Amino acid sequence: MTARPLLAIVEVSDSFRRVWDDLAAELGVSVARFALHDTLPGSAVAIMLAAGGEEDQAVDVLPAMQRPSQAPLYVVGSQPSHRFGVEVMRRGGTDYFVLPADLDLLRRTLASRVEGMPHRTGAASDTATPDPFETLQGHSARLAEVLEAARRVVRHAGVTVLIQGETGTGKELLARALHDGSPRGSGPFVAINCAAIPGELMESELFGHERGAFTHAHSAKPGLFEEADGGTLFLDEIGHLPLILQGKLLRALDDRRIRRVGSTQSRQVDVRIIAATHVDLADAVHQGRFREDLYYRLNVVALTLPPLRERAEDIEVLAEHFIRRHAGRYRIEAPRLTEDVRLAIRRHAWPGNVRELQHAIERALLLSPPGTLDPAHLIQHDRPMANGKGPLPFPATLDTIQAAAVKAALVQHDGNKTAAARQLGISRARLQRLLDRGED
Amino acid sequence: MPRDDRLPFADPLRDARRAVRDGRFADAVRLLDAADAAVRGTPEALLLSAMARWRVGAFVRSRTAAVQARDGFRARGDTDGEMRAENVAAAGAFALGDLAGAERGFTRALGLADELGDDLMIARCANNLGNVAYYLRRSEAALSFYRLALANFERLGFNSGLAEGWLNTTLVLHEAGQLDASRDAAERAVDAAERSGNERILGQALAARSETDVARGDVDLGRALAERALALARAHHHVMGEADALRIQGVIARLHGEPLEAARLLESALAIARRIEDPWRQAECHRELGMLYRAVARDVDARAALEAAAQAFERLGAAGRAAEMRELVEGPTV
Numbered sequence: 001m002t003a004r005p006l007l008a009i010v011e012v013s014d015s016f017r018r019v020w021d022d023l024a025a026e027l028g029v030s031v032a033r034f035a036l037h038d039t040l041p042g043s044a045v046a047i048m049l050a051a052g053g054e055e056d057q058a059v060d061v062l063p064a065m066q067r068p069s070q071a072p073l074y075v076v077g078s079q080p081s082h083r084f085g086v087e088v089m090r091r092g093g094t095d096y097f098v099l100p101a102d103l104d105l106l107r108r109t110l111a112s113r114v115e116g117m118p119h120r121t122g123a124a125s126d127t128a129t130p131d132p133f134e135t136l137q138g139h140s141a142r143l144a145e146v147l148e149a150a151r152r153v154v155r156h157a158g159v160t161v162l163i164q165g166e167t168g169t170g171k172e173l174l175a176r177a178l179h180d181g182s183p184r185g186s187g188p189f190v191a192i193n194c195a196a197i198p199g200e201l202m203e204s205e206l207f208g209h210e211r212g213a214f215t216h217a218h219s220a221k222p223g224l225f226e227e228a229d230g231g232t233l234f235l236d237e238i239g240h241l242p243l244i245l246q247g248k249l250l251r252a253l254d255d256r257r258i259r260r261v262g263s264t265q266s267r268q269v270d271v272r273i274i275a276a277t278h279v280d281l282a283d284a285v286h287q288g289r290f291r292e293d294l295y296y297r298l299n300v301v302a303l304t305l306p307p308l309r310e311r312a313e314d315i316e317v318l319a320e321h322f323i324r325r326h327a328g329r330y331r332i333e334a335p336r337l338t339e340d341v342r343l344a345i346r347r348h349a350w351p352g353n354v355r356e357l358q359h360a361i362e363r364a365l366l367l368s369p370p371g372t373l374d375p376a377h378l379i380q381h382d383r384p385m386a387n388g389k390g391p392l393p394f395p396a397t398l399d400t401i402q403a404a405a406v407k408a409a410l411v412q413h414d415g416n417k418t419a420a421a422r423q424l425g426i427s428r429a430r431l432q433r434l435l436d437r438g439e440d
Numbered sequence: 441m442p443r444d445d446r447l448p449f450a451d452p453l454r455d456a457r458r459a460v461r462d463g464r465f466a467d468a469v470r471l472l473d474a475a476d477a478a479v480r481g482t483p484e485a486l487l488l489s490a491m492a493r494w495r496v497g498a499f500v501r502s503r504t505a506a507v508q509a510r511d512g513f514r515a516r517g518d519t520d521g522e523m524r525a526e527n528v529a530a531a532g533a534f535a536l537g538d539l540a541g542a543e544r545g546f547t548r549a550l551g552l553a554d555e556l557g558d559d560l561m562i563a564r565c566a567n568n569l570g571n572v573a574y575y576l577r578r579s580e581a582a583l584s585f586y587r588l589a590l591a592n593f594e595r596l597g598f599n600s601g602l603a604e605g606w607l608n609t610t611l612v613l614h615e616a617g618q619l620d621a622s623r624d625a626a627e628r629a630v631d632a633a634e635r636s637g638n639e640r641i642l643g644q645a646l647a648a649r650s651e652t653d654v655a656r657g658d659v660d661l662g663r664a665l666a667e668r669a670l671a672l673a674r675a676h677h678h679v680m681g682e683a684d685a686l687r688i689q690g691v692i693a694r695l696h697g698e699p700l701e702a703a704r705l706l707e708s709a710l711a712i713a714r715r716i717e718d719p720w721r722q723a724e725c726h727r728e729l730g731m732l733y734r735a736v737a738r739d740v741d742a743r744a745a746l747e748a749a750a751q752a753f754e755r756l757g758a759a760g761r762a763a764e765m766r767e768l769v770e771g772p773t774v
Contacts, residue, residue, distance in 0.1 A: 006559075006596055013457060014484065017520065032560035032596055036461055039636045043597030057458060188595040192587070196621060198580060205584060211551065216581065218544070219551035222562070227591035329634060330668060366664040380658055412655075415734075418764055423617030 005029045005114050005186075008044040008071070010036055012061060015052025016076060016099060023107060027114050036061055043186070044071045045113050052078040052099065059084070062091040072113070076106070132181030135173055137321045138314030142306040150178060153301050157183040160253070162238075162298045163276040165305030168353030171276040172236060174305060179232040184272055187231030190224050195237035202245050204261050207252070213262025225258045228271045238275040238298065239284050246291045253297055273298065308350040308357065315345055318354060322361040323373070333371040344375035399437070406434045452479055456488050460495075468492035483512030483521055490528045494535065497717055503532030523552035523561060527568075534572065537719075539757035543572045563592035563601055570608055575720075575758045579616045583609060599636035603629050603645055610648040614655060622652045643672030643681045651688050654695065663692050683712040683721050691728055699736045706732060723752035727765060734768070743769050 007029045009020055024031045034040055040047055049065075051058035055077040065073065072094035077084070085096035097106045132154065133147050153159050154177075161178060163171045172191060179189045197205055204213070208223030225233060235241070241249065252258045253273060257266040275298045284290035308315060319337060327334035341364075350356050360378045368374040409420035421431040452475035459468035472480060472489045479485055490506035493499075506529035513521030530545025546568045553561035570585035586609045593601035606629035613622035626649035633642035647669035654662035666688045673681030690705035706729050713721035730746035733739070750765035 012461065013454070021520075030557065030559055032558070032598075034560070039598075039600045039638050041597040041599070053454060054458070057461075061461075188591065190591045190594060196583075196618075201580060201584060205587065219547040220554050221550070221588065222554060224587065224591055227588070227595060231595075329630075363658070363661050367660055380661075416764060416768060418767065419615075419617075422615075425617075 005045040006041060006043055007031050007110070008040050008047045009033045010038075010040070010047060010049050010065070012036070012049060012051040012057050013054040015050050015054075015078065017050075019099060019103070020048070020050075023110065026107065027110055029110075029114060036065070040065075040071070046110060047071050047073045049073060049075045049093070051075055055079045055081075055084055058093075059087050059091055062088065062093055065092070074106070074109070132177040132185075133174075135177060136170055137318050138311060139317060140306075140311035140314045142311045143314060146174075146303050146305055149301070149303055150174065154178055154181040155183070158272055160272070160298055160300045161274045162281070162300075162302045163274065163305065164281075164302065165276075165278065166307045166353055167278050168355035169305040169307060170354050171278075171305060172234065174303065175232070175234045175274040175276060178274060179234075179272075182232070182272070184231050188228050189232050189234065190228040191234040191236060192224055193236045195240040199242040199245075202242060203248065206245070207248070207258045207260055209261035210263045213260070217262065220260070223258065223260065225252060225269050225271055226267065229269045230271075232272045232274055235273060235275045237277060239277045239279045239281055239290060243289070243291065246294045250291065250294045250297055308353045312346070315350070315357065316342060318357055319345055319361055322358050323365065326362045326365050330366065332365065335365070335368070335371050335373045338373065341373050341375045341378070344378055348379060402434055403437075406431060452476075453482075453485055453488070456485070456492070460488060460492050465492040465495040469496060469498070481512075483509045483516065483518070483525065486512060487521065487525050487528065490525065490532065494528060494532055499532050499535040503529055503536065506532055519552055519556060520558075523549050523556065523558070526552065527561070527565060530568065534568070537755050537757040539572050539575055543569065546572065559592045559595055560598070560601075563589045563596070563598070563605075566592065567601075567605060567608065570605075570612075574608065574612050574615075575756060575761070577615075577758075577760045579612050582612045586612070599632045600638050600641060603633035603636055603638065603641040606632055607641070607645050607648050610645075610652060614648075614652050619652060619656045623649065623656065626652050639672050640676050640678040640681060643669045643676070643678060644684060646672065647681065647684045647688055650685075651691075654688070654692055659692055659695055663689070663696075666692060679712055679716055680718065680721065683709045683716075683718070683725075686712070687721075687725055687728055690732070694728075694732050694735060699732060702732050703729070719752050719756055723749050723756065723758075723761075726752060730765070730768065 005028075007020065007024060007027075009031060011033060020031045023029075029045060032041075047065075049058055049062070055075075058075050058077065062073075062075070073092065075088045075093045075096045076099060077096065078099055080098045080101065088096040095109070097103075097109075099106070133150060136143065136147065153161060161175075163174055165171050175191070176189060179185060192205065194202070204217075204221070204223065206223050206225055208221050208226055209217050211217060211220045235249075252269070255266075256270065257268050259266040281290055281295055281299070285292045285295045308318075316337060319341075323334050323337070345357070345360075348360075352359075361373075363380065364373050364375070364377040367377040405424060406420070409423050410417065413419040413423065417431055418428050421428040424431065426434075452471050456468040456471040456475075459465070459471060469489065469492045472485055472492070475485065480489075486505045486509035490502045490504075490509060493502035493505060506525050510522055510525035510529055513519075513525055526545050526549040530542045530549060533539075533541035533545055546565050550562060550565035550569065553565055566585045566589035570582045570589060573579075573582035573585060586605050590602060590605040590609070593599075593605055606625050610622050610625040610629055613619075613625055626645060629645035630642065630649060633639075633645045646665050650662045650665035650669060653659075653665060666685055670682065670685035670689065672678075673685050686705050686709035690702045690709060693699075693702035693705055706725055710722060710725035710729070713725055726745045726749035730742050730749055733742035733745055746765045746769045750762040750769070753759075753762040753765060
């Protein structure tokens with residue numbers, strides 16, 4: 001599977017189905033069919049309204065169609081009529097093609113659209129996003145240094161990048177910017193959090209599997225490597241990748257081929273890897289938890305995002321940015337940063353970094369009277385469980401803490417032991433044993 | 441002799457297709473039922489009939505028609521048609537609570553979509569398989585399918601699909617107790633919904649975010665978000681979204697110690713779920729009513745509500761969830 005431009009088909013009738021498939025094969029594009037009221041993808045090279053035999057209906061539906069502004073909308077029918085063509089364009093269509101007579105013309109039109117799309121390899125187009133890094137807000141020297149290094153690598157489509165930084169510093173945002181600004185920018189960006197996937201599922205997630213490869217493999221399933229073909233695979237928390245898979249990842253990077261679990265055949269893939277971690281990978285190598293060869297393979301270019309406390313001068317810039325963003329989202333008046341709010345955000349340490357600041361601003365904006373930002377709502381100081389009894393006891397014996405955790409989980413789940421056990425990450429039987437012990 | 445006074449050519453398939461397109465599903469069913477047997481029996485007509493019947497809630501006949509359509513397309517060697525019919529048949533099974541049948545059907549459709557390289561169908565089938573796994577409380581499988589769906593929606597740049605996929609991911613992570621990850625997924629759902637311009641999905645994403653914030657202990661923020669979710673749902677006449685937002689507001693009212701208000705909100709949500717014949721939402725409302733009545737020691741009402749929830753989950757094939765409701769019926773009040 002390759003990342004190809006997309007031809008979006010909206011069917012008023014089921015006419016020309018074979019034509020789309022043939023055209024797609026000839027032009028190297030993929031075809032996806034959408035319902036009339038679907039919001040159509042912005043990435044489509046063109047929207048085709050298939051209306052063979054239903055031409056009169058096509059003009060009725062054209063004004064109501066939701067389509068991305070940059071994609072042309074071609075109506076394709078079988079009724080030759082100049083009057084109809086004019087009507088299509090009057091109602092927002094880009095052009096009208098009559099098949100089979102206009103097939104060559106349609107093919108040429110689409111081919112020229114495809115050629116005009118940004119290429120995936122080679123030099124980046126000058127018409128690409130002017131600054132893909134503008135999503136990373138701030139003027140501090142520490143951030144500027146990182147972004148300068150990122151700008152130097154952004155045009156190199158194949159270079160592997162390792163992003164380091166504490167949780168909430170914007171590692172995925174930087175990875176996305178590196179992808180968007182690169183010659184692969186029109187290809188897929190597939191993000192995966194290695195810490196969130198159980199080790200035993202990871203191989204199938206990354207490389208896919210064939211039908212019958214294991215007990216629940218009822219059908220073949222492509223892996224995320226295949227999904228990212230032609231684009232970027234962002235491996236967040238790479239330090240959590242099991243050792244055995246580290247070797248397989250290294251092979252995939254070196255050979256540019258992957259093999260689905262249960263398959264005897266390998267598939268070629270063209271994927272750029274951006275990895276991220278909040279732990280010290282060099283230390284993990286030293287401790288034998290991370291392969292040294294993979295570390296050096298990933299660490300071609302290393303970018304380290306500073307924590308917010310080390311770029312204090314950016315905090316207010318970011319706060320203002322989040323105020324504008326969330327005020328727009330919730331359609332409320334954007335308040336100005338008052339002196340007491342500035343003081344409050346400067347005093348806080350922001351251990352959760354930019355993400356924590358964003359949440360704080362959103363919270364205060366929603367809970368303050370319209371047009372204001374009450375500093376009292378910025379930080380939620382206590383985080384008791386939804387209907388629990390407050391924080392766990394500490395310092396205390398482990399037994400006391402465990403008993404309190406079990407009780408709090410049960411309270412939160414209204415006495416549902418299965419749900420409480422699931423939340424605590426233990427079996428229901430173990431939860432029962434802990435409960436029994438507490439009753440002794 | 442040429443006839444110039446002919447009546448317009450009658451094409452029931454075309455008329456039914458128009459009716460489906462315009463959302464006149466009952467009309468489509470009527471038109472197809474009235475068509476000649478030769479037309480009615482074509483895979484195209486059967487598939488159309490299956491789609492229309494599904495939308496009017498005639499799930500048994502929808503599934504039957506879809507299976508016939510699938511077999512017809514298969515006999516003809518039309519893999520694309522077979523895949524679409526398989527997907528509709530699986531959707532029928534899902535609606536009927538035959539989760540095993542739905543899983544088999546969506547799995548086959550996914551296999552065909554993979555064969556055809558149809559990214560959108562891969563995404564939709566994966567999303568549906570994720571929903572089946574979620575109902576069956578197979579969290580890891582659900583998340584895996586949603587990841588596949590999201591990757592495909594991402595490839596297509598299809599923001600509504602991304603919003604839906606992240607919304608589903610939010611619910612699974614929430615249920616698994618991974619509340620920080622759930623909030624992160626909810627935020628992604630909100631971002632994608634915003635980009636898509638689809639305010640119905642935006643409302644649902646805000647509702648899911650609200651639920652997660654409540655579970656994380658930030659009831660005030662949850663309430664503010666639920667109010668916005670409700671406003672969006674009502675502005676766009678999105679009854680499912682309205683039912684969800686009312687249910688969440690009911691839960692928040694319970695947590696705030698406002699049982700009467702909680703009961704009113706939950707009963708309103710349940711009334712909507714009944715009106716639109718949505719068994720899943722009915723089950724969720726019964727469950728929350730059961731929790732409310734337990735909290736205020738109305739044991740008889742609590743048992744009735746939880747038993748209703750158990751039965752609804754059972755009808756949906758979600759045996760594990762039904763068992764949990766029964767466990768609560770029998771269990772002590774904590």
